[in-house]
Amino acid sequence: MPLPVDMESWVEGKLAELTLEEKALMLSGVDVWRTYPVPRLGIPQLKTSDGPVGIRGGTMVDGTTAAMAPSAVSLAATWDTDIISQLGSLLATEMRDKKADILLAPTVCLHRSPLGGRNFESFSGDDPFLGGKLAAAYINAVQEHGIATTIKHFAANDQETGRFVVNQIMSERCLRELHLVPFQIAIRDANPWCIMASYSKINGVYASNNKKLLTDILRKEWGFDGMVMSDWFGVNSIVPSVDAGMDLEMPGPARKRGKNLSDAVKKGFMEEKTLDACVRRILQLIHKTGKYKYPDWVEEQEEAHDRPEHRQFLREAAADGIVLLKNEGDILPLTASKLDGIKQIAFIGPNADESVAAGGGSAALNPHYRQKPYQQFKANIASPHPDLVVKHARGCLANKFVPVFSEVCVSPKNGMHGMHMEYFGNMEHKGQVVHSAHRISTILSCYDNLPKSFTPGKRYSYRATGLLTPKTTGKHMFSMGTCGPGRMLLDGKEIINIWNRTKESERSEMFMAYASPEKRVEIDMVGGRTYTVEVEGVSRELDPIPVHYTDELYRDEVMDGSRVGFMEEVKENLFGDAVALAAESDIVVMVVGKNIEWESEAYDMKSMDLPGAQNELIQEVLKVNPNTIIVNQSGSPISMPWLAAAPTVVQAWYQGQELGNALFDVLVGAVNPSGKLPVTFPKRLEDTPCFHNFPGENDTVVYGEGIYLGYRHYEKAKIAPLFPFGHGLSYTTFRYSNVRVSSSLFSPDSPLVVSVDITNTGSLSGKESVQFYVSQTTKPGLPRPIKELKGFAKVSLQPGETKTACYTLDKYALGYFNDRKMLWVVDENAEFAVHAAASSVDVRGHAVFRVAKGLSWIV
Template sequence: MLDQLLDQMTLEEQVALLAGADFWTTVAVERLGIPKIKVTDGPNGARGGGSLVGGVKSACFPAAIGIGASWNPELVREMGVALAEEAKTKSARVLLAPTVNIHRSGLNGRNFECYSEDPMLTSALAVAYIEGVQSQGIAATIKHFIANDSEVERQTMSSDLDERTLREIYLPPFEAAVKQAGVWAIMSSYNRLNGVWTSENHWLLTELLREEWGYDGIVMSDWFGSHTTEASVIGGLDLEMPGPTRDRGDKLVAAVREGRVPAETVKAAARRILLLLERVGSFADPSMHEERAVDRPEHRALIRKLGADGMVLLKNDGILPFDKAALDRIAVIGPNAAESRVMGGGSAQINAHYKVSPLEGIKSALSGTNRVIHLKACRNNRLTQMIRGEVSVEFFHGRDWSGPAVHSSTAEESQFFWLDMPDGSLNPRNFSARVTTRFRPEETGSHVFGLTNAGFAKLYVDGELVVDGETGWAKGDNFFGLGNTEVRVEKPLEAGRTYEIRVDYRAMPEGYEGIEIRAVRFGVEFPTSDAAIAEAVEQAKACDVAVLVVGREGEWDTEGLDLPNMRLPGRQEELIEKVAAVNPRTVVVLQTGGPVEMPWLDKVSAVIEAWYPGQEAGNAIADVLFGDAEPGGRLPQTFPQRLSDNSAITGDPRTYPGENGHVVYAEGLAVGYRHHDADGVKPLFPFGFGLSYTSFDWSAPRSFSTEMGPDGVTVEVKVKNSGKRAGAELVQLYVKPKSARLPRPVKELKAFAKLAIPAGQTATAKLSIGIRDLAYFDPQARDWIAEAGDYELVIAANAEDIRAVLPLRLVAEWREGGSAPPLPGVVD
């Protein structure tokens, strides 16, 4: 059917399929009944085709790092099914997820959006996610292909690494997605690989992906991530996104007519687009309904379960779980206590149906408010606090706010991100908008107003110009690097008085290259005072327990910006130290998208890493605090003692953040626990670490063979829950080669089993590996090689907690050839 359809298509029609129609949809060919389909972000929810902020509401699932911490493929598969259902409510056929880039530096702004530092764990979760999504007829899109492991100059940076490192650390999740899950779509990354854009890298997209791995799905660009006409099509990029086309269309037709691009190459790419349409059922049902907000109770329950299953108990002196009946007064303190930090920033963010804060969750768990004392104490936001309430916006033709308003709307907070114009008659290069709201301060004194904009903007208070976001405008660190650095101005305000806030925004004039979005964000806040921290300390001193909910939020953990360090921002460390000094029963709940340094660790009673657990955040956190749920998570990423312990942070800018447009992966295979094993650097918390509310007894592991055969080897470990409550235990299997011709990591994760065990009962972990799990990639031989000889199977609870070592022998050398030629651009 597809080939017949292809034969009826003109070259122009085939080319039309190879670029989007707009930001979220593909091109239809009505003459032949070829429908368009919609795609949607993202990893932790289906946003639909609206703005990155606001828009139709959706279910917000936990961020990927929390999913990685669950070590639970079965639950992730359920999440995939639910996300497919969410995509259908937005009339989308393609979900732009999962993100499977590796945790390299600990500072990546999208660290929260990725599963793990380990390729095996990442692969297992990605396969489950994809299988769940695609079981419902929705295409998953694994991304970002490849080595997009930092947000620093991500649209131009070249990730330079050798082929062995690429194949053993960064490619395995994509290989598993193709070979095991049969993924239907792949998204190329923004960066270059050894100097060549990934979106036109023939070695990557054609020789490796299609010819060696046998991939038959589509490859699409990241948004505005393609750069050429001929090179991208010949390289293997099928779909340029978003539309309308910039480098295809007439340019590609001319390239074919003039013999610069083979017609068969275009035809093959068009066929893959048609195959995607067939796979997602759009030929049988081409309809596209209005986006809907469908708040399903079963999705609420799953999100709450996923949130608790990914929370990691890092320290506990016995204070947790809390006994609800024994608490007379509980202090809930910190910048994340009353704020619902449910997700990271960037393209992963959605407009959640609702957001439960930790304070709300704790109050609900205690069936009332009279025992709970709350103080914010300090701030942790990167940008000034947005104004929440009714915010009105009017749109005008032209850049001078003249004439009648063309369109008007309201929002719930002072941030706007216009990917598409709200009215079709508005020219995105020649319009203006006027945003108005009110602000009533709670304290008298100097407040900070902040404004950041992609486009030009000015902020007025009661008609007085306070912040000028137009004069001297330059690209900065907001809105994916396309907005200016936030401009901040102090102004005295009186408590209880209502102020009129107005922001006049207008589009960039012609001539500003690279400005593809239109956005504005403004806020106002009263700076943290010594008095606020002192009051929190005094209140905490008088309470039975103090719960400090601290960390970061989606303005720090965000696409487009890496973190400056691994410390808690603002005065949060000071707050922890001072509260712990007056109340020894202090529990810290962290919300971060990756590891943090903890100079205060020895001074608190317990620490929970809660990540960004989705719209049920507060309920899931309360479930774990009060023991209604087990803290089921184990770290998917090593927490180093200090940033400098990370193998990518060498002090040489060439390894991080990059220099002269290149970042060199000089650490090679030494990522995460592999680095700590090799160098003996003791981490703060090792990979796979996590405590429980119960205890477990492990039996001696049993291997069914001491020789690796063609059917692999299975190891069984019986684990008894010797405590008084149900709990979850993680059993890991690492492979340790006794010797090798090439340098190898000390050990590498190759299998794991997470066991949910009722109190007093026993469960069996079955851990199976195959010959490929013994192998390394030899770039000279062009083979995966498992050398004949002796290996050890290391059975562990985490990367440092080794419970047993079993011998294994491979009698004869095994090879699996890599059919792609050597990776160009480096010398192995």
């Protein structure tokens, strides 16, 4: 019998056949990544996978390789919806490779503080309009291929400190005009099939229980008809979360739900029709993805395809996000004619010969390949300039933890880099080995690598073994942090003991902030000799599952495993050698910044300063060689105490697997930089809008800045930033002229087009991201920011060429939220100016218009 093709018939037919128990189970995942199937009714499961800039697949660490795009903040710096759309198509292809159906992306929460641990992961930066428009392009491109997107985290997931329990107190205007806007725009322009709720409380109510957010605003006001899922372990109740419209608890197996829900219905705590509403939306998602056509679907093996066309696109996308912050003296670009007169270039800095491709946490993945700035520059420059000498010096250490084991450690089973890991079905490392696997990274995650035969919640043990052959003789350092009890042995002798670890023990920032503090030990070792390293661990002690129906505090976390590190003794004078190399070189490229240890999910940063002695190193290098190019790799603003002495500064973000090629292209001028900052760089942390109330105290944070976030704050408070929102230089120059609007009168039924002519007045081809800001020039009914971004357009120009950049301002561009009326409004007879700008502080012209006389409206 052929399957019905229309959604309603298929969904209602299946819903009518489901038992109460099956409905209850469908509202939770079946494992870490998959939904609950009902084989007897031909209801298949859906598989999720993390993004936002690469498809990891079903394994947190050491999974199949995947294309790794630049970080979301770098993609936002392109200000280019075409690039975002191309990325969406690439990700959809890789979702098929990973046999997955639901992409857990994009992230759009605002960068409230430069210290936010997940800033690198979000499209929004300072501005909700930019984030919403980029997210809509991403969503449309992915979903064209039948892959669901999951915009997240709803809402205001802008800090990691206390993220499971923090209560975020904000005004209605702050919530509506800033933190909900990127979601609202994306839903209006693209209709994502899924939304993921945040962990935190919003004005006293957990997001997973928040009926105002999930039902009143999301579904009733905005008309969202998709599925809402929890963040992993983010459901804080049984009945209230279902009542609020939280459809799917993840991950599985059921913790809050399952039998608890069916019992709740039977005991009268809720009606079955409430379950039906959630199940219906899950069934609708199965139909939208086309999975309903395969009732007997069995998941196939994940695949990894390193496609040449993906390499080329990622190289271009990475280069387009790089921002040239400063270029005095035109040191850049390093054109062929300049390089002909140069004998030696030095690459200096802790990131110069490292692959700093991404931030940490759920956004991390195993890329097809890795590049390093120094190595890639040296390889790319060798052919056109064979006599140019390129040297490297590290300069200083900047690691937070002892680095994971390098290639000097191999598995005793196959001789490959990594360790051999074994699992036991008891806590004593005894008896039959239940499962074994090769682990490349010594982040020995057990989170989603457990044997399927293991009973959820039952404790187990594991052992990882490696053969370690240090390159040098010296006092070398080992480290370990573990979620449960653990220890490390070297040639059978215990060197680190964390055996008394319990769930109440102190935590560090390792292992998504679930592990013990890092324990270090120095051991005398002989270079060239092979040692046997064993890591033994026991799964962490879990909290009991509650039986009552209104518990809001319980959370059963299963993050488990150990992180072990090894570093050989550093005997050279890193700092002195780097300064000496700088002095003898014609040009210095300093690659500095942060990395996956400093910017990550699960914790926020403590400072805007570069880690370690990087600031001191930069200052000393600049003293001996003024021809120094500073390249910063970070996902958030950093302090720059050396800026006045630095002629050239490049913001390179985290650029994924093509980071080396992309940086090379910009340095030598093969790509004219066109990136512009999606976030304000403040001079100091004290200048930021939330300085006095981030990350809060006693698990409460007050959004005291209200609607004045980012550039809105700096302009209102008359505080000059280090680099403003929207700033970015080029190797050419652009002239703005003839700013105009299509009409001097605006009405909601007749959108207005703003245009500006852009001329490339330099000698090189280039791209310019034009920004359109709107300000109300008549007194508004409530205080408003001086101006707000309401449009942008990117144009590509040859030398001497002129093009028109334009954007359509619709009815949503003019309103503000009146929290007394609880409505978006436009004031009667209001007058506005629209500014064409190269950044939030570099306005090149404006045009004025007004709403039709006697007209006001509700947006």
